[in-house]
Amino acid sequence: MSLTLYNDLTRKKEKFVALKELEENKKEVSFYSCGPTVYDYFHIGNARAFIVFDVLRRYLEHIGYKVNFVQNFTDIDDKMIHRAHQEHTTVAELAERFIAEYKKDAQALGVHEPTVAPRATEHIAEIINTIQKIMDNKHAYVSDGDVYFDVKSWPKYGVLFKQNLEDLEAGARIEIGEKKRDPLDFVLWKGEKPGEPAWDSPWGRGRPGWHIECSAMSSKYLGETIDIHSGGVDLIFPHHENEIAQAEAATGKPFVRFWIHNEFLLIDGEKMSKSLGNFLTARAAINKYPALAIRFFMLSAHYRSPINFTPEGLEQAASGVSRLRNCKADLDFAAKTKQGANNNFDLEKYKSELEKFNKDFHDALDDDFNTAAAIGVLFEIARLINTCLKENEILPKEFFELSLNILAMCDDILGVIGQDEAxxxxxxxxxxxxxxxxxxxxxxxxxxxxxxxxxxxxxxxxxxxxxxxxxxxxxxxxxxxx
Ligand SMILES: [Zn+2]
Incomplete structure (x- = not known):
């Protein structure tokens, strides 16, 4: 089997081949994932996205790709400005603080650092340049210091969300203070308001809208057409739809080949929201449950199914992690105490059993990175290892090598066993x-x-x-x- 991914653009599973592979025969993937707005700790729903796409990235690396993985920090937007005012601090200080907190939590959850983690405020020139191209191509207009994308000028709008313009129009409103011509138009550049950070631009001082930063930074680091763009399903509309319109209106080239979205995380069966009072940050979850259990929990469902975060689910995840860790610890201990020649142990049979599991594990991840199935295979491997340890007084060196190698291979990708301190x-x-x-x-x-x-x-x-x-x-x- 080879890797297939469900592409939200085509609404079907497709065989994944990277653009560089097609054009230059190079195994290199360009991968952009929408990062956090750094005004607070990130919530446990975002943690799901960070963890599942970390596994996709690790799997791509495992099957031989060099992965250029870009994840941005949104460090300027309404929420940032509002929170900085509340806390009597600057937007820059707030961003600095929560970027550091993001890194702590992401590391605790075993999420590898991106190849590049660009910040919006450090890419104002690129953002202005992208807006200028959209203006030059007549898909944006200036209105009293703001710049808006002209959605009516872009017939492909709705290509990802799969709704036509008329239906979208029916649900859209112009909010007070917005100076756009049409309810669907969205802001690319916001004119300066007193007390807000602002930068010079051809349209007067101001700051970028949220959507434009991802289009601008993804082209800068990954090129005009990228292989994979990921995020939570809540980002499909309007954020990702807008990213496509902006990027393609600026470059005239297809923006993204594979759009991949993870489903919602529910808390006790309900959608998380501040008003329901069930809002949970990743930090609070890490303080309450083992970080490895949280990671295991997120991977125990397929990323395109909703997942329900409950104390029982987390306890089960913790016991799953413990079973795997115990297997690894027993194996390590036995390697020191039970190693030797054993003619009664059928090494060839063991080898072929592991080969079968190895194939099952890859098949699971090749099938739209089905981590739930991959974890199932990992448990079967652990069960087989436990049985061999129990039934044999002595086991040959090769048994330990093969067993430790397959556990390490699986865990390099899933990251649910963790480094064994012993x-x-x-x-x-x-x-x-x-x-x-x-x-x-x-x-x-x-x-x-x-x-x-x-x-x-x-x-x-x-x-x-x-x-x-x-x-x-x-x-x-x-x-x-x-
Ligand atoms: Zn984005």
């Missing part, structure tokens, strides 16, 4: 060295029947989230899932 080397982890020496001291205390000391060591480690398990082969330890 496996990092002592040299680069002083904490591990300290734990190992305490475990040794405890073993000696037990031998000397000094149980007060051995219990004391066990309790002090437990207080630090380190769990000990005594086995005939020695003491195993692991860190609790945090």
């Amino acid at each position: 496996e990092s080397s002592e040299a680069d982890d002083p904490e591990r060295a300290e734990i190992e020496s305490l475990i040794k001291e405890r073993a000696e205390a037990r031998k000397a029947k000094n149980f007060a000391r051995s219990d004391e060591i066990r309790d002090s480690l437990k207080a630090r989230g380190i769990i000990l398990e005594d086995t005939p082969q020695g003491t195993k330890w692991k860190k609790e899932l945090k």
Whole structure:
């Protein structure tokens, strides 16, 4: 099988081939994902988008593509200005603070950093340039210091949202203060208002509208036609529809080949909203549940199905992560204590079982990156490893190599097992060295029947989230899932 992705532009699954692959035989993908508006912590619904597209990116890398992954920071818009006023600070300071907070949470959730993370305010020249091209091509007009996109001049409008202009027109209104000719027109440049950040432009001082930044920055870093553009379904209209109109009106070229959107995340069966009081930030979720469990939870459903965030769902996810981590920890421990020649173990059979799982895992991700199915395969692999460990006193070196390799391969893509602390080397982890020496001291205390000391060591480690398990082969330890 080869990778297929559901393309919202054509409303069907299509075989994915990158443009550079077609034109220059280069395995290189251009991938743009809409990033956060940095006026606050991002919410758990956004976390879903960041996590699922992180997996798509990792999978593309796994199958041999160089992925140029661009995700922007919206650091100027109405929400930014409003919040900065509320907090008696500047828009720039607010942006700085929440970009740092974004990075903390994204890292906790295992989301790799983008190749480029451009900020709107650092690309004003590119934005103005894009607006100028749209003006030159007669698809925008100036109205009292604002610049608007002229939707009626763009017959393809609605190509992604799949609605015709008349239907869209019926639902559109001109808000107070907007100076547009038609309700569907949208702002490209907003004229300066007192107390707001503003930049010089050919149309007077002002600031960019929200939609234009993605068109401008995506062309700058990825070229005029890009392979993949992703985001949540709530961005299809108007944000992504507008991005297409702007970019294509400026360049005359197709903007995006594959449009990919993740479905909503519900909280206890309801859409998240500030008015319902069920608004949950990723930070609050990370403080309440292990970050790996949140990531696992997001990947346990297909990205095009809605997912319901509930305490029970998160507990199940945490127990799923623990099962996988325990399997990996048992395997690591057995590699040190149970390794040797074993003629009764059918290595060839084991190899072919793993090969079958390897194929199933790739088939799942090739099928519109079905992470739910891929996680299912990962559990089957863990079950097989557990069975082999249980049924054999001794296992050959190849068993451990094959098993550790397949777990590492799956987890490089999914990122749900996490680095095993017990496996990092002592040299680069002083904490591990300290734990190992305490475990040794405890073993000696037990031998000397000094149980007060051995219990004391066990309790002090437990207080630090380190769990000990005594086995005939020695003491195993692991860190609790945090
Ligand atoms: Zn965007």
